[in-house]
Amino acid sequence: xxxxxxxxxxxxxxxxxxxxxxxxxxxxxxxxxxxxxxxxxxxxxxxxxxxxxxxxxxxxxxxxxxxxxxxxxxxxxxxxxxxxxxxxxxxxxxxxxxxxxxxxxxxxxxxxxxxxxxxxxxxxxxxxxxxxxxxxxxxxxxxxxxxxxxxxxxxxxxxxxxxxxxxxxxxxxxxxxxxxxxxxxxxxxxxxxxxxxxxxxxxxxxxxxxxxxxxxxxxxxxxxxxxxxxxxxxxxxxxxxxxxxxxxxxxxxxxxxxxxxxxxxxxxxxxxxxxxxxxxxxxxxxxxxxxxxxxxxxxxxxxxxxxxxxxxxxxxxxxxxxxxxxxxxxxxxxxxxxxxxxxxxxxxxxxxxxxxxxxxxxxxxxxxxxxxxxxxxxxxxxxxxxxxxxxxxxxxxxxxxxxxxxx
Amino acid sequence: xxxxxxxxxxxxxxxxxxxxxxxxxxxxxxxxxxxxxxxxxxxxxxxxxxxxxxxxxxxxxxxxxxxxxxxxxxxxxxxxxxxxxxxxxxxxxxxxxxxxxxxxxxxxxxxxxxxxxxxxxxxxxxxxxxxxxxxxxxxxxxxxxxxxxxxxxxxxxxxxxxxxxxxxxxxxxxxxxxxxxxxxxxxxxxxxxxxxxxxxxxxxxxxxxxxxxxxxxxxxxxxxxxxxxxxxxxxxxxxxxxxxxxxxxxxxxxxxxxxxxxxxxxxxxxxxxxxxxxxxxxxxxxxxxxxxxxxxxx
Numbered sequence: 001x002x003x004x005x006x007x008x009x010x011x012x013x014x015x016x017x018x019x020x021x022x023x024x025x026x027x028x029x030x031x032x033x034x035x036x037x038x039x040x041x042x043x044x045x046x047x048x049x050x051x052x053x054x055x056x057x058x059x060x061x062x063x064x065x066x067x068x069x070x071x072x073x074x075x076x077x078x079x080x081x082x083x084x085x086x087x088x089x090x091x092x093x094x095x096x097x098x099x100x101x102x103x104x105x106x107x108x109x110x111x112x113x114x115x116x117x118x119x120x121x122x123x124x125x126x127x128x129x130x131x132x133x134x135x136x137x138x139x140x141x142x143x144x145x146x147x148x149x150x151x152x153x154x155x156x157x158x159x160x161x162x163x164x165x166x167x168x169x170x171x172x173x174x175x176x177x178x179x180x181x182x183x184x185x186x187x188x189x190x191x192x193x194x195x196x197x198x199x200x201x202x203x204x205x206x207x208x209x210x211x212x213x214x215x216x217x218x219x220x221x222x223x224x225x226x227x228x229x230x231x232x233x234x235x236x237x238x239x240x241x242x243x244x245x246x247x248x249x250x251x252x253x254x255x256x257x258x259x260x261x262x263x264x265x266x267x268x269x270x271x272x273x274x275x276x277x278x279x280x281x282x283x284x285x286x287x288x289x290x291x292x293x294x295x296x297x298x299x300x301x302x303x304x305x306x307x308x309x310x311x312x313x314x315x316x317x318x319x320x321x322x323x324x325x326x327x328x329x330x331x332x333x334x335x336x337x338x339x340x341x342x343x344x345x346x347x348x349x350x351x352x353x354x355x356x357x358x359x360x361x362x363x364x365x366x367x368x369x370x371x372x373x374x375x376x377x378x379x380x381x382x383x384x385x386x387x388x389x390x391x392x393x394x395x396x397x398x399x400x401x402x403x404x405x406x407x
Numbered sequence: 408x409x410x411x412x413x414x415x416x417x418x419x420x421x422x423x424x425x426x427x428x429x430x431x432x433x434x435x436x437x438x439x440x441x442x443x444x445x446x447x448x449x450x451x452x453x454x455x456x457x458x459x460x461x462x463x464x465x466x467x468x469x470x471x472x473x474x475x476x477x478x479x480x481x482x483x484x485x486x487x488x489x490x491x492x493x494x495x496x497x498x499x500x501x502x503x504x505x506x507x508x509x510x511x512x513x514x515x516x517x518x519x520x521x522x523x524x525x526x527x528x529x530x531x532x533x534x535x536x537x538x539x540x541x542x543x544x545x546x547x548x549x550x551x552x553x554x555x556x557x558x559x560x561x562x563x564x565x566x567x568x569x570x571x572x573x574x575x576x577x578x579x580x581x582x583x584x585x586x587x588x589x590x591x592x593x594x595x596x597x598x599x600x601x602x603x604x605x606x607x608x609x610x611x612x613x614x615x616x617x618x619x620x621x622x623x624x625x626x627x628x629x630x631x632x633x634x635x636x637x638x639x640x641x642x643x644x645x646x647x648x649x650x651x652x653x654x655x656x657x658x659x660x661x662x663x664x665x666x667x668x669x670x671x672x673x674x675x676x677x678x679x680x681x682x683x684x685x686x687x688x689x690x691x692x693x694x695x696x697x698x699x700x701x702x703x704x705x
Contacts, residue, residue, distance in 0.1 A: 052663075083656075104664035109624055112595050113513055117664055127663045144517035185510055190664050214482065215508035234656040274592055275566020275621060278648035279693055285651055286692070298568065327568040328554055328575055330532055330545040331430070364548050383553070383575065388694045 001187045002216065002226035003050035004209035006090055012209070012221070016180045018173055019203045023092040032073030035091035036066040042094040045072045049084040050230055052190075052208050055124045057081050062094060083235035095205055100193035102126050102137075103174060105181045107188075114142040114181065116174070120160045122193040148178045169202040170194075184222075185215030229258075240312060244295075247308035255301025255332075257309050265292030266320045266405060267394060268313040270341075273298035276327040276387065283391035284323065289398065290405075292319045300332045306340025307347070314348055320402060322357035323394040325387055329363025337361060338369040342376045352377035356397035360390040409536040409586040410561070410606040410613070411499060411527070416475045416541055419467050419497075420445045421488045423455050427503075427545070428479035432456050434549050439540030443471040446491075464495045477543045478502040478528075485529070486511035493522050502528030502591070503544050512595045519597060526597025532567030532589040538612075546570060546589060558583020560700070561607040563600045564619035565590060565626070566648070573617050576693070580700040585613045594624065601629045604639045613641065615703055617696060620647040623673045631681035642703040643687040644696060647675045 004012075010020045024035035025048060036043045047059035054060050059081045063069035069091060079086050102122030108115040121129050121136045130137045140156050142148045153174040154167065162170050173194070181189050188210040195205040211219060213228040227237075237245075244259035269291040271280040277296035284291055295313050297306075314322065324341065326332070338361060345352060361369045362382040373380035381390060398405070422428050423445025433456050435442060442458050444467040451462040461467040464476070476497045480488040485504040492500045493515070500519070507529045519526045527534060533544020538557040545567075547555050554575040560582050564570040570589040577584055588603050590596055600618055607613045616639075620627045627647060633639055653674055683689050688699050 102663075106664040107509060107513065107595070109594055109669065112516055127666055130663075144514050145521060182510065185508055187509060188664055192663065212509045214506040215510065217483065218508070273566065273568035275564070275569035275619060275648055276572065278566075278621060278652075279569070281651050282648060283693070327566075327572040330548040330568070330571055331427070364550075386576070386579075386694050387572065388692055 001210040001231035002213055002222065002228045003230045004211060004222070004226055005048055005050060006046065006207060007048060008222075008225050009207040009209040010204070012180065012184065013204050013207060017176050018180075019201065020207075021093045021095055021203055021205060023090050025088055026073060026091050027088050029070040029074035029077065032089060032091050033066045033070035036063060036069035039091060039093050041065050041069070043069055044090075044092045044094050045069060045076055046090040046092065047076050047079060047081050047086040048088040048090050049081050049086055051082040051084055053124070054081060059086065085236070095195050095203060096198040097193070097195045097205070098198050099196040101170070101196060102192045103177065103194050104188065104190035104192070105178060105186070106190075108141065111141050113144050114178075116140040116142065116156060116178070118156050118160055118174070120162065126192060142178070148175070150175050153178070165200060166196060166202060173202060173204075185212045185219055186210060187212050240316060244309065244312045247305065247312060250305055250308070251302055255297060255299035255305055257295060257297035257301070257305070259309070259312060260294040261316065262291055262293055264318065265290040266318055266402070267291050267398060268316065268319040268322045269293050270295045270297070270310055270313050270322070271325045272296055272332070273327065276325065279387055280323070280325040280391060283388045284395065287392050287395040289323070289391065289395040291323070292316050298332070301337070301340070303336050303340045303343065306337050307343040310341050310344035311347060314344060314350065321355065321394060321398050323391070324357075324359040324361065325390045326361055326363070327387065328383055331364060333365050334361045334363050335365040335368035335372060338372045342372060342378065345376065345378070356394065356401050358390055358394040358397065360385065360387060408610050408612045409538060410603070410610050411525075411586060411588065412475065412534050412536050412539075412541045412543060414539040414541065416543075417471065417473045418442045418475045418477065418543065419464065419471075419473045420458070420477045420479060421464065421492065422479035422481070423447055423458065423460055424450050424453070425479055425481075429455050431479070431545050432458060434545075434547070435542055437549070438542050438547070438551050440542055443467070443473055464491050464497075468495050473497060475499045475543070476501070478504055480504060482506045482508070486515055489515040489526070490518060493518050493524050497524065499525045499527070500597075501531055501534055501543050502526065502597075503531055503533065504528075505530045507593070509595060512593065516595060516597055527588065528591035528593075528596060530567070530593045530596075531591040532570055534586065534588050536586045537584060544589070546587065554578060555587060556583040558585065559612055559614040560584050560704075561610070561613040561616040562587040562618075563590060563603045563616060564588070565592060565600075565621045566619055567592060569619045569648075573619055573696070576696045577617060577700065580697040580704075582700060582704060585610060599626045599629065601626070601633045601638070604630060604633060604643070608639050608641065615642045615644065615700065617700070618643060618645045620645055620675075620678055622649040622652045622675050625669075625672045627678035628672055628681050631678075631685040631687070634682075634685040634687060643682075644690060644699050644703065645679075645682050645687050646690045646693055646696060647678050647682075650675045
C-alpha cells in the first residue's frame, strides 16, 4: 500500500465533491503565521506525515491567533511523530464541531470484498468504542457484483440514527466516498472525524488514504505524490534502502527484491523467496545469529541486479559475514545468482578466505552454480542440506571468526 | 486419485506465447502433462511447442473439451482473462500472474464464486499431481522429480518457492505427495488453505497434509477452527514461518479501520497456538517436519 498524505487526500475529496476544511501547507513557522492570517483564526495545526493517530501523538494542536499558530507550528515542526520527522504542517480552519462521526472503507480479508464501517461515535477513541460498544459501529459488506447504491448509503446512516438534511448529506458523502475508493484503487479510506458542524454542515475533517501499489500503473494522479510500499515502513527509508530500490528498478520485470536495514548485526542477509526468507531469518535468530539486514529476492533476477543487491547488503557498516539461503528453485537460474554474488565479492575485494559466507543454492542449473562458487572459494550447498542447516553453519562460522562478538 | 488436477484435466494456457508461459509449457509437456490449447489475442494459427494457439478462449473451447485454465496474462489484462475463463465455463482457473490490482482480484473472485468456479491464486506457482504427471505453472521447473515424487502426503503452501521445499522435505522423510498446491501469496485468493483441506479430506489417497503458513490473514486460524469442527480429520503438520516479525517494530499505525476489522489475528504465535489446540502437529523447526512425518505415517 502507498500511503497518501492528508493534503493530497483532501484535494482529492474536494475534487470529488466531498466538503473539506480550507487548508494551507506550511514548511516554516512564518509560513504557518501567514496561513493562519489568510484562513482566519482559530486554526488547527497538524503534522503532515504518513502516520495515523497523530492526535494521540500530540501532533495536532489548535491556535487562537497567528502568533500562536507560528509558535505551535514551530513546536510541531521540531517533532518526530512515530519515527517520522515532521517537515511540513497543515494549517487548517478550525471547525465548530457539534458531533464527530466516523466512516471508513477497507477490503475485508475474510469476506474478500470492501466493507464500510460507519459510526455516529467518531473521534480518536473509535477503536475503544468498537471494542466496548460494538453496537455503535456498523459494518456493511459491499457486493462487488451489484456495486454500491445510493439507497445502501442511506440505509447505513439511517440505521445509525441520522435524520433530515444531515442524513441526506451523509448519504451523498458516503456514496461519493465509495466511488472514489473504486476509481482511485484505494485500499483504505478513513474519515475521522466526519464533522457535523454547528451550522449543520458535514465536513471531512481528517482523511487517511492508502492506494494499492499494484494499481499505481493506472493511477496517474498519484505519480510523484506517493511512495509504493510505504505502509510497511516504521520509519523513513534509509539512504541504502533508497539505493536498493533503485537497483531493484533496473530491469523491473525480471526478479524483484526488498531490502530492509536492521539495527546493528553483523551478518549480511540475502535470501529468497518470500517464504524462504522468513524461514531463514527465524532460523538465524534461533541459532543466535545477528542479521544486519533483510533482503528477500524472487523471480529470476539478471546477474547485474544480483550483483548490485549483494554489494548493497555487504556495504552496510558492521557486516562481516554473508548468508544466502534459497528454497529449491522452480525457475530461478542458480548459476546466474551465483555469478552475481561472486561478482559482488570481487568488486568489493572481499577475500572469501577471511570472510565467513555460506550459500545454499539448489535448483535450475545448480551443477554450474556449485562449480562457480567452489572455484571462487565460497562455501556452496545444494540440496545436500536443509535450509535450517545453512543457518546453523553461518552462525558457527561467525562464532569461530569473531568470538568477541558472541554473547 | 488426487485433488484439483489429474489425468482428466483438459488444460488451456491463457497468455501462452509469453516468455515464461512458453518455457513452462515446454517443461510441462516434457514432464508428461497434456496441454490442449493456448490463447493469445492476435496469434491464432501459431503454436507453442506444438500446442495450437487461438485468439479467443471461445474458439479453443469449440475445438477441444477444456475444464482447466492456467492464466499467465500480464497484470493489466489478467482481470479480463479470468473473466473470459469464467464466461466460457472453465471449472478450474489457476492464476500465476503476480501483482494484479486488488480491486481486480476481488471482482473476479466474486464472479467466480457466483459461477461455482474454483480459482487457485493469484500469484500461485502452480499445482502438481506426480502420480498422473500433471503439472501446471512453474512448479517443479525442468526437474520436477527432484522434489515431487508420488505418494500419500498433500501439500498446501502460501509460499510459491516453499511448495517445492516442503515436497522435498517429504521426500527426505521417505515419502511422496498426492497433490501440491501453491495457493498464492496475495491477500485475496480464490482457495484458502481451509478449502484445499476439505478437498484433501475427501481424497482417499491422501493420508497426511503438510501446510506452510505465514504471518498475516486468518487462514491458519480458520484451519484450526475447521479441524476443531471435524472438517478435516487426517493428521495435519503445520509450519508457520516469520515468527521474528512479531519482534519487529510495527509498521506505523495508519488509521483504525484495519484494527476494527482484523483485531490481532495474523500473528504467527497465535496461529501456532490455535493449531496446537486443535490437535495439529505444529513443527517448531522446519527440520522437524521429517521426524513428525515419519511418526505420523508409521
